[in-house]
Amino acid sequence: xxEQDAIxxxxxxxxxxxxxxxxMEKRIKTELDAVSLEIIEHSSLLxxxxxxxxxxANETVPGSDDKGINIIAVDKLELLGDKRIAITxxxxxxxxxxxxxxxxxxxxxxxxxxxxxxxDAYKKDGRYVLDIDYxxxxxxxxxxxxxxxxxxxxxxxxxxxxxxxxxxxxxxxKASYALLKTSCIQGKLELSPRGDKPGFIQYLNENTxxxxxxxxxxxxxxxxxxxxxxxxxxxIIIPGCSRLLRVSAEAEISIASELLQNSRVNSKxxxxxxxxxxxTFKWVYSPDLEVLKEKLYREGIPQPQLxxxxxxxxxxxxxxxxxxxxxxxxxxxxxxxxxxxxx
Numbered sequence: 001x002x003e004q005d006a007i008x009x010x011x012x013x014x015x016x017x018x019x020x021x022x023x024m025e026k027r028i029k030t031e032l033d034a035v036s037l038e039i040i041e042h043s044s045l046l047x048x049x050x051x052x053x054x055x056x057a058n059e060t061v062p063g064s065d066d067k068g069i070n071i072i073a074v075d076k077l078e079l080l081g082d083k084r085i086a087i088t089x090x091x092x093x094x095x096x097x098x099x100x101x102x103x104x105x106x107x108x109x110x111x112x113x114x115x116x117x118x119x120d121a122y123k124k125d126g127r128y129v130l131d132i133d134y135x136x137x138x139x140x141x142x143x144x145x146x147x148x149x150x151x152x153x154x155x156x157x158x159x160x161x162x163x164x165x166x167x168x169x170x171x172x173x174k175a176s177y178a179l180l181k182t183s184c185i186q187g188k189l190e191l192s193p194r195g196d197k198p199g200f201i202q203y204l205n206e207n208t209x210x211x212x213x214x215x216x217x218x219x220x221x222x223x224x225x226x227x228x229x230x231x232x233x234x235x236i237i238i239p240g241c242s243r244l245l246r247v248s249a250e251a252e253i254s255i256a257s258e259l260l261q262n263s264r265v266n267s268k269x270x271x272x273x274x275x276x277x278x279x280t281f282k283w284v285y286s287p288d289l290e291v292l293k294e295k296l297y298r299e300g301i302p303q304p305q306l307x308x309x310x311x312x313x314x315x316x317x318x319x320x321x322x323x324x325x326x327x328x329x330x331x332x333x334x335x336x337x338x339x340x341x342x343x
Contacts, residue, residue, distance in 0.1 A: 005256035007272065010224060013253065016271050020218035026317040027136045031074040034320075035312045036115055036135060040069065042304050044109040044292055047235060049181045049191050050100045050121070072129070079121065079128040102130055103189035105138075105179055109292065110149050110302045112140025113309045116191055137316055138193055139335070140309055145214060145342050146176035146195030148237075153296040155240030168281050169203040171238050171245055176200065178236040180211075180274075182225035182251075192222045194234075197265060201236065207279045209247065210254065212263035212270030215341055226251045226274065234276075235284070242290035243283045249276035268343045310335045 007013050029036070046069070070078040099120040106115040119133040143149070177195040184190075194200075194211060202210040211234075213223070226232065234247040254275040263270040307315070310332035317331075318324040 005254055006275075007253040007255060008227070010227060013220065013223060013227070013272075016255070017218055017220055017223075020220075023317065024217060024219055027313070028134050029136065029316065030132065030134055032071065032132070032135070033316065035137065035307065035316045036117075037071070038306060038312075039106050039108060039115040039137075040071070042108045042111075042306060043106040043115075045107045045289065047105045047107075047179050047191060049103045049105075049179075049189050049233070051183065051187060051189060075132045077117070077119075077130040077132065079130060100128075101183075101187055101189050103181065103191040104130075105191040105193070108304060108306070109296065110304055111306065112143035112148070113312070114138045114143075114193065118189060133188075137309075137313055139217065139313075139338065141214070141216065141338065141342055142193035142195035143177065144195070144339060145197070148177045148195060149296065149301045151176055151198075151239045152237070152293055153301050155293075156297045157242045157290050157293040158240050166241075168206075168245070171241070172201050172203050172209070172236070173199045174240075175236045175238050175245070178211075178234045180222055181233040181235070182222045183229055183231070184225045185228040190221050190225060198239075200263070201234075202259070202262060207277065209249070209276040209279055210259045210263075210273055211276070212260070212273040214270065214343060215338075223253055223272075223274075226253060232274075232276070237289075240293070242287075242293065243285050244289065246282045246284050247276065247279050248282075249279040251276050265343045308332075 007016075032040075070080055072078050099122050102117075102119055102121050104117045106117075108114070115135065115137055117130075117132055117135040119130045121128040121130045123129075176198045177193065178201065180192045180194050182190050182192070196212070196214060200212060202212075204210060222232075230250040230252060232249060232251045234245075234249075236245040236247065238245060251274045253272055255272050256275070259273060259275070260269040260271070263273060306312075311328065313335065314324055314328045314331040318327050
């Protein structure tokens, strides 16, 4: 079922999602800048994905970045040996020059955009040092579609006993935000946010899901990765739940009409989506997420005093000189238009 409706090449993909503007290449940086440091400093949650450099082993683990990250250079981070990092990084890797590929995603409570950092980690003096390969900002559209922070603030965190009573399909029916982990054939990891109305991850049967693809930056890194390597993971946040649902699966890009029509929002169906097969599900407990949800529930959504995404993105690609001042209004206009075109 749906096999005849799969996209199998980038040429087919680009007939549906036009190629991205060249300016998007400028958002990729190899060193931390002021915008990156601001996000890291204020981040409330860090999601870390890793795989040994020589194979496609998958893990995606949530945690807070509190005392977990030490910036030691503009192109280097130290992952401190706290409990979260210790259970995340396999002791057999990072030794004798054998690195781990990492992808880190930083989220700030109350803020829609996030930061992704990719690189290779090596073990040094009992700690892991991450050599940054590249980093870039993610826009706020996924969080905006999901109403992420208001969703998390609306419900008190559940007890573990209650969480275990919910079925997979029931839990997915509440979910509005997830992080998608893919990797290219060379093994480079990518963490990418996905957000939409609760229940946007369609439960087709006990081992098959469908995720509609909404308008994005057109770079389509995750989709291009799936074309060369179908193995992927989802880490799904369930409102009110202190556990996250981790899904491991094989993905294909689908344009099956029935699936796309079932994904309509404001009468607009998705143009394509990810069909996940051979799904396995695992609940992942995150004490850091539990603390964050409790804080949001008790204190409400914070209003951190940060650069707007438009200003942050403009500085990220153009710096802070005259060129940045000239392009700021244009960039702000484009981003404002994007935020009005969530579907």
